[in-house]
Amino acid sequence: MQGSKVEQLRIEGRVAPGFESVQRLYEHNMRSLAEKNTQLCVYYNGEKVVDLWASTIADSDFSADSLVNVFSSGKSLEAIAMASLVDKGLLKYDARVSHYWPEFGGGGKQTLTVAELMRHEAGLAAFHTTLDPQDLLADKLKENRIGRIIEGHSQTFRKAAGSKREYHAITRGWIVNEVFRRVDPAGRTIGEFLREDISEPLLADVIIGVREAELDRISDVTPLGTGFQFKESLKPKFLRRMEHNIFQILG
CATH class of the missing domain: 3.40.710.10 (DD-peptidase/beta-lactamase superfamily)
Known part of the structure; x- marks a missing residue:
């Protein structure tokens, strides 16, 4: 699964000079963690220095304009x-x-x-x-x-x-x-x-409550299954495709 994930990985966007390490870390996370579609945008001193988006899904139409749930x-x-x-x-x-x-x-x-x-x-x-x-x-x-x-x-x-x-x-x-x-x-x-x-x-694409015309831009959230989390939690952290350990969460 991880091999196919690498083959399908598509990363687009740009980083400003001096922020190349952020792109390398972003790519590493996409290759090693259970990610499908992600965006990363960083401003530093009022300037946009990182603007990246990526997908591990073949033929995905995920882009910089996709709407992503930001949760908390x-x-x-x-x-x-x-x-x-x-x-x-x-x-x-x-x-x-x-x-x-x-x-x-x-x-x-x-x-x-x-x-x-x-x-x-x-x-x-x-x-x-x-x-x-x-x-x-x-x-x-x-x-x-x-x-x-x-x-x-x-x-x-x-x-x-x-x-x-x-x-x-x-x-x-x-x-x-x-x-x-x-x-x-x-x-x-x-x-x-x-x-x-x-x-x-x-002109900030940040909203609470989408309109009908915006529905097609939403990138659906795919929860990690309980079985997947259980199996990954049994692995050493450096081999896991998620950061958390379900046994620690459950106490």
Whole structure:
């Protein structure tokens, strides 16, 4: 499998003089790890010094213009959105979330501050109900479909952790968005703010929530199967085609 992977590898793009080692490392990762389609773009001192994309799939149409899921890097975009409200004097980090969103105070959450929410200390790392993906569309968000779930949710903290902090991998974005759209003068979602105030003015292809015309540009995420992860975890690290060890994750 690794041999066929090398044969199909296609790397395109450029690096500025002095950054050739980045390209070599990028190629090494593509050859040795379980990657299919990747992009790497680096700015240094305001200049784009690395702009690479690669695919290990034969006849792939993956390119620099493909849209790739950035996973938890989206939390940085959430932080930018909230910081913009603070910068405009519309939001304070030390204020209670319930000051901007009174209904949020249900379930004992009335004293939670915006800062605690942003620090993953909300006690809402997981919801007790399944969400309908349709409710995550902008128009449904504005109907408070997700907001109502959060309003009635109580906090849960891990006793063994000894801290209120627990990574809100998915839920923080939903909660922060509800705060943002209530404070934003135009009542926008974070996705709408990002597109209108940042991405489009800067010609930056960074979005939260794709439009119909953008669907064909999406590069699908292919999860690593449990069996693959199990077998790779049995190998020495220098032979594994993934960085993590599933046994360490499972404790």
